[in-house]
Amino acid sequence: MDAFFLQQMINGLTLGAVYGLIAIGYTMVYGIIGMINFAHGEVYMISAYLCAIGLGLLSYFGIHSFPLLIFGTLIFTIVITGVYGWVIERIAYRPLRNSTRLAPLISAIGMSLILQNYVQISQGPNQQGIPTLMSGVLRFNVGDGMVQITWTKIFILLAAFVGMAVLTWVIQYTRLGRICRATQQDRRMASILGINTDRVISLVFVMGASMAGLAGVLVTMNYGTFDFYAGFIIGIKAFTAAVLGGIGSLPGAMLGGLLLGIAEAQFAGLVNSDYKDVFSFALLVVILIFRPQGLLGRPMVVKV
DSSP states (O other): OOHHHHHHHHHHHHHHHHHHHHHHHHHHHHHHHSOOOTTHHHHHHHHHHHHHHHHHHHHHTTOOOHHHHHHHHHHHHHHHHHHHHHHHIIIIIGGGTTSOTHHHHHHHHHHHHHHHHHHHHHHOSSOEEOOOOOOOEEEEEETTEEEEEEHHHHHHHHHHHHHHHHHHHHHHHSHHHHHHHHHHHOHHHHHHTTOOHHHHHHHHHHHHHHHHHHHHHHHHHHHOEEOTTHHHHHHHHHHHHHHHHOTTOHHHHHHHHHHHHHHHHHHHHHTOGGGHHHHHHHHHHHHHHHOTTOSSOOOOOOOO
């Protein structure tokens, strides 16, 4: 196998794992209430700032051990982003739940702009960053070339797949997961059977935001820089991954993220990096033309 191709494959898997984590938030919310949370990208952006704040607070209190720094920062960021997800549901979605389908969509876009400007005013418009936390790289020869993967990318891949595995286990094998699935299948019947569907919907927003928080920490560790506009492009890419895999499907969200990340990395390396975003969205258009429900989604039957 060509070394350059394998190197781009590794880069694509790392990027795609992050796309998949963020896409989970889109697909969970859509699966429960049939709406797209367009403020989800901004939750990811806020998590990047929370990552830096968490690292700063832990260092201030004398915690310099790398495992404790990372674990503490992950817990801090995931909890706070979960709170943001809960607030977004309470403000932008719950009051409009029984209105037209267009109203929550506009409300979510408005919430996205509010969060952008809130961070710009509170943290400043300039790009910010954190120092490199993990150094070191693994190198191995492939044919006539060399392939390398940093410890940071290994950590990103492991953390992303562990997060996905834990969430899948919760949804598939716990009482909470059964309640979420029941609400997804028939919200009215679930309510009649005694399930507090409002609480379930809020919890789904919290879980989706927590996955975005995990992604924000991982990306910030990898690239080290972020700004108040960071959530827009990656949010759109994650939404593309969710649609690609089949919106409403958790495995589809992760599969769509991985495929999108690999395709984008290979196109950037083999063709032209300037048009990788164009290629990503063109891939989405092709999938929607030939398989509108996505790769793992179920066809929708429209009753007339």
